[in-house]
Amino acid sequence: MREIGRELEEEEMTILELAHFWQDFVSANVEPPYTESGDLVLESIRRYQGKADPSLPQITLSASDALRLEQYLKLREEKQALDKRGRELEKEIKGVYAPIVDRMGQACTAICTIGTVEYRVSYKPTSKTGIWKDELEKLWLDYPDIYDQYATISENCSFAVKRLENT
Numbered sequence: 001m002r003e004i005g006r007e008l009e010e011e012e013m014t015i016l017e018l019a020h021f022w023q024d025f026v027s028a029n030v031e032p033p034y035t036e037s038g039d040l041v042l043e044s045i046r047r048y049q050g051k052a053d054p055s056l057p058q059i060t061l062s063a064s065d066a067l068r069l070e071q072y073l074k075l076r077e078e079k080q081a082l083d084k085r086g087r088e089l090e091k092e093i094k095g096v097y098a099p100i101v102d103r104m105g106q107a108c109t110a111i112c113t114i115g116t117v118e119y120r121v122s123y124k125p126t127s128k129t130g131i132w133k134d135e136l137e138k139l140w141l142d143y144p145d146i147y148d149q150y151a152t153i154s155e156n157c158s159f160a161v162k163r164l165e166n167t
Contacts, residue, residue, distance in 0.1 A: 052157050069161050
């Protein structure tokens, strides 16, 4: 028979954490802070609050929200700079491997061995099926039954902030 030892210190910490959660949030009827990733939090908000309603009036955020908005703008600016650098690197990378693709011609694979190092190269075609937006609209107008049968509509919300200086 196998015996499983108890971790008494770990049990005590868990009990304390649960007691804290119960007293500070459940009993106090206070919503706990989100600790999950942003995607999970947004999914949870959408699930419990429902879809965004454009007909609702604009709300006024508090001064404490301004800190988050400034942080958002700073992070978005940083991401845009990194995305720009990523696009520049992608162009540079393509410039580096373009002569190799030219040497390969119509071949999809190549090999290069230098001493004990071997490079295996592939340049394989991929395809993706899609329908242009205007063609999809024609399908909807000409064959609404087929459109309804195969088209799915998904809803996403985009978050945007513009910083304006009042003069």
